[in-house]
Amino acid sequence: MQSIISISGLSKTYDGGFQALKRVDLDVAPGEIFALLGPNGAGKTTLISIVCGLVKATGGSVQVGGHDIVADYRAARSLIGLVPQELSTDRFESVWDTVAFSRGLFGKPKNPAYVEKLLRDLSLWSKKDERILALSGGMKRRVLIAKALAHEPRVLFLDEPTAGVDVELRRDMWRLIRELRDTGVTVILTTHYIDEAEEMADRIGVIRAGELILVEEKTALIAKLGRKELILQLGAPLAEVPASLARYGLELRREGCELAYVYDGAREHADLAALLTELTAAGVAFKDIRTTQSSLEDIFVDLVKERA
Numbered sequence: 001m002q003s004i005i006s007i008s009g010l011s012k013t014y015d016g017g018f019q020a021l022k023r024v025d026l027d028v029a030p031g032e033i034f035a036l037l038g039p040n041g042a043g044k045t046t047l048i049s050i051v052c053g054l055v056k057a058t059g060g061s062v063q064v065g066g067h068d069i070v071a072d073y074r075a076a077r078s079l080i081g082l083v084p085q086e087l088s089t090d091r092f093e094s095v096w097d098t099v100a101f102s103r104g105l106f107g108k109p110k111n112p113a114y115v116e117k118l119l120r121d122l123s124l125w126s127k128k129d130e131r132i133l134a135l136s137g138g139m140k141r142r143v144l145i146a147k148a149l150a151h152e153p154r155v156l157f158l159d160e161p162t163a164g165v166d167v168e169l170r171r172d173m174w175r176l177i178r179e180l181r182d183t184g185v186t187v188i189l190t191t192h193y194i195d196e197a198e199e200m201a202d203r204i205g206v207i208r209a210g211e212l213i214l215v216e217e218k219t220a221l222i223a224k225l226g227r228k229e230l231i232l233q234l235g236a237p238l239a240e241v242p243a244s245l246a247r248y249g250l251e252l253r254r255e256g257c258e259l260a261y262v263y264d265g266a267r268e269h270a271d272l273a274a275l276l277t278e279l280t281a282a283g284v285a286f287k288d289i290r291t292t293q294s295s296l297e298d299i300f301v302d303l304v305k306e307r308a
């Protein structure tokens with residue numbers, strides 16, 4: 001399928017000489033939820049800002065829906081909605097006016113039925129005549145989304161959509177993002193919350209110091225990089241791992257009461273069976289057995305650490 005966003009060799013060096021993006025390549029398919037993860041200052045906002053036309057790249061190119069974001073700026077920009085982290089303007093305007101005005105900014109004809117649907121879908125209908133400044137933080141976030149969707153974009157960028165919101169609103173936002181995706185909107189979100197990416201994303205990109213160091217399907221990423229642990233609760237504490245089992249690299253824990261075997265998630269189960277047989281042969285009795293799988297968070301921390 002043709003990409004809705006195609007980024008090629010994208011670089012950004014800010015005026016002071018700081019290189020915020022280093023030859024980033026990325027293709028996003030229509031209807032995906034793509035999460036961009038990275039530590040503070042990694043370049044996430046810079047990347048989004050370039051695609052949205054707010055910051056000028058110093059190298060490379062970006063196409064949105066087949067339109068070059070520089071040569072064909074208006075066509076590209078009309079396909080994009082951006083939900084920034086904070087609402088900075090329109091504080092005195094009503095919810096309705098600010099959303100309807102955003103639509104007008106893109107030269108779209110008035111469409112009260114669409115604006116009404118948008119406000120209803122975002123549970124903002126009862127607030128349509130209220131001034132923005134009178135809304136709660138959660139409602140303001142919804143207004144930001146409504147504004148971003150007012151011109152019916154095909155791609156929605158959300159910059160840290162749930163930073164600083166409570167658990168309930170966070171769940172609401174996640175539901176909303178999925179619903180948008182179900183209507184065919186492509187969603188690209190940046191987040192510091194690994195669990196958010198784990199919950200929401202189809203694909204994950206990890207950016208570090210301006211480089212996109214990894215792009216992978218979420219499930220493949222967890223399967224490929226995730227580690228599993230087999231933990232045996234021993235019948236009696238062991239002082240040391242029997243020499244005959246050395247090749248497994250077993251680890252004794254909890255004062256010799258537990259034996260852990262760490263293996264990579266993609267590995268066949270065959271050597272687990274061999275391990276258990278060899279344990280029995282070595283006279284190591286166990287009374288319980290459990291496995292754990294590393295989360296996306298563990299993987300992310302390892303990744304960022306590795307390249308540090």
Ligand SMILES: Nc1ncnc2c1ncn2[C@@H]1O[C@H](COP(=O)(O)OP(=O)(O)OP(=O)(O)O)[C@@H](O)[C@H]1O
Nearest residue numbers: 014015018020038039040041042043044045046047
């Ligand atoms: N206008 C600017 N002039 C100079 N440097 C800048 C400018 N804007 C951003 N930077 C630098 O570029 C780097 C990337 O910033 P960016 O905001 O893209 O990171 P981020 O990944 O979005 O971070 P955060 O997670 O903290 O929002 C940072 O080191 C930042 O200080």
